[in-house]
Amino acid sequence: MSFIVKRLLISLVTLILVSLLVFAAFAILPGDPARVILGQDANEAQVAALRAQLGLDQPLPAQYLQWLTGFLSGDAGTSIKYKLPINLMVASYIPVTATLAAMAIILMLLIALPTALLAARFPDSWIDRLISTLATVFISIPGFFLGVLLIWVFGLGLHLFVAGKYISYETSIAGFIVYLFWPALAIAVPCAGMACKYLRDSLMQQLTSDYIRTARSKGNTPGRVLRVHALKNAIIPAMTILGMIIGDIFAGSIIIEAVFSVPGIGRLLVSSISYRDFPMVQTLVMYIAVVIVLANTLVDVGIKVIDPRVRLQ
Amino acid sequence: MALVATIAGLSLLSLAYTPYPSEMMIDKSQFLAPSLSHPLGTDSFGRDVFSRIMVGGRYTLLVAASTVLGSALIGSVIGLTIGYIGGLLSDVVMRIMDALSAFPGILLALIMMAVLPTSDYTIILALLILFVPGYTRIMRSSMLQYRNLDFVDSAKIMGAGSVRIIIRQILPNLLPVLLSALVIGFSNAILAEAAMSYLGFGIQPPAPSWGRMLAESQNYLFNAPWCSIAPGLVIITTVSGFHFLGEGIRKRFC
Numbered sequence: 001m002s003f004i005v006k007r008l009l010i011s012l013v014t015l016i017l018v019s020l021l022v023f024a025a026f027a028i029l030p031g032d033p034a035r036v037i038l039g040q041d042a043n044e045a046q047v048a049a050l051r052a053q054l055g056l057d058q059p060l061p062a063q064y065l066q067w068l069t070g071f072l073s074g075d076a077g078t079s080i081k082y083k084l085p086i087n088l089m090v091a092s093y094i095p096v097t098a099t100l101a102a103m104a105i106i107l108m109l110l111i112a113l114p115t116a117l118l119a120a121r122f123p124d125s126w127i128d129r130l131i132s133t134l135a136t137v138f139i140s141i142p143g144f145f146l147g148v149l150l151i152w153v154f155g156l157g158l159h160l161f162v163a164g165k166y167i168s169y170e171t172s173i174a175g176f177i178v179y180l181f182w183p184a185l186a187i188a189v190p191c192a193g194m195a196c197k198y199l200r201d202s203l204m205q206q207l208t209s210d211y212i213r214t215a216r217s218k219g220n221t222p223g224r225v226l227r228v229h230a231l232k233n234a235i236i237p238a239m240t241i242l243g244m245i246i247g248d249i250f251a252g253s254i255i256i257e258a259v260f261s262v263p264g265i266g267r268l269l270v271s272s273i274s275y276r277d278f279p280m281v282q283t284l285v286m287y288i289a290v291v292i293v294l295a296n297t298l299v300d301v302g303i304k305v306i307d308p309r310v311r312l313q
Numbered sequence: 314m315a316l317v318a319t320i321a322g323l324s325l326l327s328l329a330y331t332p333y334p335s336e337m338m339i340d341k342s343q344f345l346a347p348s349l350s351h352p353l354g355t356d357s358f359g360r361d362v363f364s365r366i367m368v369g370g371r372y373t374l375l376v377a378a379s380t381v382l383g384s385a386l387i388g389s390v391i392g393l394t395i396g397y398i399g400g401l402l403s404d405v406v407m408r409i410m411d412a413l414s415a416f417p418g419i420l421l422a423l424i425m426m427a428v429l430p431t432s433d434y435t436i437i438l439a440l441l442i443l444f445v446p447g448y449t450r451i452m453r454s455s456m457l458q459y460r461n462l463d464f465v466d467s468a469k470i471m472g473a474g475s476v477r478i479i480i481r482q483i484l485p486n487l488l489p490v491l492l493s494a495l496v497i498g499f500s501n502a503i504l505a506e507a508a509m510s511y512l513g514f515g516i517q518p519p520a521p522s523w524g525r526m527l528a529e530s531q532n533y534l535f536n537a538p539w540c541s542i543a544p545g546l547v548i549i550t551t552v553s554g555f556h557f558l559g560e561g562i563r564k565r566f567c
Contacts, residue, residue, distance in 0.1 A: 017412055025428050140553050142504055144511045144524070145545035148531055152541070251417030258512055259531070270512055273427040281427050288420060 003304050011297045018289045019071075023064050026278050071286060081277040089268070089280075090287065097253055097264035099177070103184035104191070104249050111192035116199035121226055123204060131196065138193035143252050147186040147259035154182065183260040187252040191245045198241050202234040209233075236307050243296040250288060366547055369521040373551075376516070377502035380440040385495055387441070388448025393479050395449075396456025403453070410446035418443055419508055426514045436515050440505050444498055451494050455487045489562070497559035500552045507548050523548050 058066070070077060079086050119131040138146075168176065206212060207230055215229045216222070254266035261267075265284060272280040395403040413421065425439030459465060460483075468482045509515050510524030526544040 014412070017408075021412065022424075025424060140549065140556065142507055142545075142548055142552070144508060145527065145548065148527060148541050148545060151531075247417045251419045254419055254423070255508055255512065269423065273423055274513065276427065278427070281424070285420070285424055289416070292417075 004301055007297055007300050007304075011293050014293055015290060018293070019068055019286060020064070022282055022285050022289070023067060026282050027060055027063070067282075071283065077279045077283070079272075079277055079280045081272065081275045081280065086280055086283050090265070090283065093263065093265050093268050096180075096262060097257070097266065100180050100184055100187070100253055100257070100262065100264060101249050103177070103180055104187040104253070105246075107184055107188035108192045108195060108245070108249075111188065112195035112199060115192075116196045116203060117226060117231070119196070119200045120203035120207065120230075121223060128200075132200070135193040135196050138189050139197075141190065143186060143190060143255050144259050146189060147183065147256050150182055150186055151260070180262070183253075183256045183262055186256050186259070187249055190252070191248055194241070194248075195238065195245060199234060199238045202237045203230050205237075206230040206234045236303055239299055239303050239306075243299040246295040246299075247292050250292065363543075365521040365526060366523070366544060369523045369526060369544070370547070370551075372516050372522045373503055373506055376437055376440070376506045377499055379437050380444060380502045380506075381495055381498045383437070383441045384444035385448045385491065385498065388445045389452045389491065391445070392449040392452025393456050393484070396453040397460060397475065397479055397483075399457075399460075406449070407453070410449050413442075414446040418505060422505060422509055423512075423514070426509070436506065436509055439514075440502060440509070443505065444502065447498070448491075448494065451490060452487065455490050456483065459483045459486055493559050493563035495559075496555055496562060500555035500559065503548065503555065504552050 067077075074087055075085075077086055078084065079089060082089060115131050115135075119128045122128055141149075203226065207226075212225060212230060215225045220229070253264065254269060256262070257264045257266035258270060265288070269281065269284045272284065391406065395406050416424075422439045422443050425442055426435060429435045429438055456479075465478060465482055468478050473482070506515060506522070507524035507527075510522040511528045513525070513528065515525055516522045523544040527541055527548075530541045530544075
């Protein structure tokens with residue numbers, strides 16, 4: 001119990017630090033957001049009035065508190081570009097990215113688990129070497145190029161889907177899922193390469209243990225020893241990199257959304273940065289940070305539940 | 314090694330000679346398939362893809378080189394200093410570095426692009442900040458290995474100052490580690506630059522860069538796949554070339 005409390009406290013402190021960093025990064029901007037919103041033609045009085053309205057004339061700590069309480073109470077302000085409440089906009093983009101990320105995680109597990117088991121079942125055979133080579137290749141392909149290749153081969157070559165012809169989940173849930181399959185695959189494959197390598201090495205390490213020999217001598221088949229006995233213990237070291245991979249999945253979705261023209265958080269972030277829509281960028285970064293920190297916390301708690309011996313350093 | 318040399322050589326050669334001017338638009342020769350006169354074909358404006366890759370390599374390698382050297386310099390100074398001094402300062406700096414590297418790299422670089430004033434060099438500065446924590450960590454932990462060894466103590470007894478000990482006594486021992494980190498950093502920097510310029514945050518057009526070429530040509534993927542496949546393959550080749558070179562150096566010397 002105290003482990004979970006301690007872990008949550010660490011996450012809370014991290015989040016406060018991140019919020020300070022995000023706020024500070026945008027507070028030291030040379031430009032004046034009020035000037036950006038109104039454009040160059042506005043006179044000084046208009047700019048001053050808007051500054052007062054946005055609270056920009058307040059001292060920095062007061063601005064920080066105002067921003068943070070706004071963020072926490074669900075009122076993150078108004079987007080400069082779209083002139084709409086930020087949270088309203090984010091809410092309409094989140095389902096897309098959330099589905100994409102969830103599908104990517106499922107695909108990653110579906111690819112990584114069987115391949116890692118297969119590679120560990122026949123170590124140093126041609127199949128092990130093939131899997132390991134493929135994993136290395138897929139880790140080193142840049143995500144956007146993999147996306148372009150998928151569009152070229154499966155979209156244009158085999159006519160399995162039409163890139164850019166996005167189907168909203170409001171129109172058709174099935175069409176939406178099918179459309180997101182390819183971008184999710186492009187995000188999942190590099191992560192699966194990494195997960196597969198870690199899991200295979202972790203399995204190989206387990207296979208040298210005494211309990212594996214016991215399990216074998218009791219007459220279990222090699223496949224069953226691997227799936228039932230070794231996998232449980234091998235999952236724990238592999239889970240620690242899951243937190244890292246979740247970060248990668250988000251980074252991947254920023255780029256892959258651009259490749260496949262998926263209207264998600266990543267696209268919104270990139271276009272807001274190009275437009276210098278700072279309140280929007282600030283809020284999106286905070287949301288992403290919260291998700292990543294929470295995911296890492298969940299992973300750590302999950303490991304503790306599976307293996308109670310683990311301690312915080 | 315040969316891979317890296319070829320890419321770097323071609324990029325350098327582009328300073329003096331390209332088969333066709335990289336910005337020259339040849340009439341009526343849009344989307345020519347690869348042939349003897351255009352080894353990698355031409356793009357939507359009738360520009361020679363091979364020439365543009367050569368010139369693009371120049372920008373990519375320039376950005377990567379300045380990023381890696383800059384962040385290695387800053388990271389080394391910070392890492393060596395806090396590693397040598399230790400204590401609370403070291404802990405505080407490392408927590409900040411941890412917080413920085415907890416973000417996915419591309420997100421951090423994007424935030425930097427939003428925060429920093431826009432110019433041709435913003436991308437270099439943004440990526441530079443991205444890579445500082447890595448070098449700080451490597452140099453700090455290597456410093457910790459050497460800080461309490463006998464030869465450092467004897468230099469202290471001989472009256473050498475801290476800065477002199479760090480630079481003359483300890484740094485030479487760390488050079489192999491730094492070198493392999495530099496080369497591997499190169500491949501990461503090229504990848505990051507390509508991703509950023511793919512998203513439209515790199516060197517501005519019409520100057521060619523590999524990531525941007527890929528993004529621009531994606532619309533013509535059906536008619537002219539070579540415009541996309543060529544820069545993509547060049548990115549992969551260069552990145553893995555530097556990666557293997559770095560791994561080689563690490564295995565050889567460390």
